[in-house]
Amino acid sequence: MKKLFITFSIAIACLLAFLLYRNVFELKKRQAEKIVVLDPGHGGKYPGFELNGLVEKDIVLQVSLYTKALLEEKGYKVYLTRQKDEECSKESYIKDLSCRPAVAHNVDADLFVSVHANAFPANANVRGVEAYYFTPFRDKEAAKALGSAITDETGLPLRSAKFGNFQVLRDSRVPSTLVEIGYLTNKEDAKLLASSEFQKKLAAGIVSGIMNYFAANS
Numbered sequence: 001m002k003k004l005f006i007t008f009s010i011a012i013a014c015l016l017a018f019l020l021y022r023n024v025f026e027l028k029k030r031q032a033e034k035i036v037v038l039d040p041g042h043g044g045k046y047p048g049f050e051l052n053g054l055v056e057k058d059i060v061l062q063v064s065l066y067t068k069a070l071l072e073e074k075g076y077k078v079y080l081t082r083q084k085d086e087e088c089s090k091e092s093y094i095k096d097l098s099c100r101p102a103v104a105h106n107v108d109a110d111l112f113v114s115v116h117a118n119a120f121p122a123n124a125n126v127r128g129v130e131a132y133y134f135t136p137f138r139d140k141e142a143a144k145a146l147g148s149a150i151t152d153e154t155g156l157p158l159r160s161a162k163f164g165n166f167q168v169l170r171d172s173r174v175p176s177t178l179v180e181i182g183y184l185t186n187k188e189d190a191k192l193l194a195s196s197e198f199q200k201k202l203a204a205g206i207v208s209g210i211m212n213y214f215a216a217n218s
Contacts, residue, residue: 034214035077037104039114039168040064044087046096049119051184057085059193060115063181066203067115071210079107094167101172111142111175111210114168117193118180127186128157132164132178139169141217143177146209153205154198156182156189175217179206 040061042048048056061082068078081088081100088099104112120126131147133139140161147161169176181202182189192198 034111035079035107035109036071036210037079037081037107037109037112037174038064038067039081039088039100039103039112041114041116043082043085044090046087046093049117049184051119052190054184054190054194056117056119056184059117059199060181061085062196063199063202063206064115066200067206070203070207074207074211076210079103079109097167098171100168101174101176104176105173109174111213112168112172112177113142113146113206113210114166114176114178115206116178116180118183119185120183121185124185124187126159127183127189128159129154129182130159130180131161132166132169132180133161134164134166134169134172134176136163139172139176142175142209142213143179145213145216146177146179146206149209149212150179150181150202150205153208154192154201156192 040057040063042057043061044057046057048060050056061084064080065083068080071078081103087096088103089095100114101112103109118130129147129150131143131150133143143161147158150156151158164178166178169178182193184190184193
């Protein structure tokens with residue numbers, strides 16, 4: 001009887017191990033099928049907002065690189081609209097903006113995320129995260145998922161997840177959101193945004209939001 005019990009226990013353990021492995025394998029497979037395009041805003045001759053030595057284009061590029069690495073660790077296919085301090089298109093500012101969603105369209109992305117840092121010189125007390133969508137039925141859930149996840153990960157207040165009439169969203173043919181990861185004009189936000197450790201937290205929040213979005217919309 002004792003041998004039978006041991007044999008049965010081993011069989012159950014093997015079955016549970018197999019089921020766990022299969023679930024992990026299926027999750028990895030589903031993630032590998034998803035394509036994400038990250039758009040570090042600005043770049044090259046378009047610096048974005050600058051204040052006290054902090055430059056938007058540099059901060060959002062580093063956050064996007066951290067995000068790309070985390071997503072790839074989880075099995076996603078990830079593209080960047082720029083991988084260094086350069087423009088997406090050198091023709092003109094308008095072409096540079098339209099180039100970004102075009103990258104997502106060209107690779108048939110499942111999600112396009114444009115990353116920016118905010119500014120409000122008229123009121124330095126304004127701080128926090130904002131997430132935008134252009135096409136409500138297609139994009140709203142992505143904006144809500146990323147905004148909430150970034151706030152949960154970083155502790156930054158979520159100011160809004162709302163409609164935004166931005167060209168990178170207007171021109172997009174795939175589900176899209178634009179996230180503002182903090183205010184460079186707010187001393188507290190600016191100090192955090194300058195920190196590599198906080199940039200990694202922002203990246204973790206973006207990844208969590210992307211995963212939550214895909215889990216709810218697969």
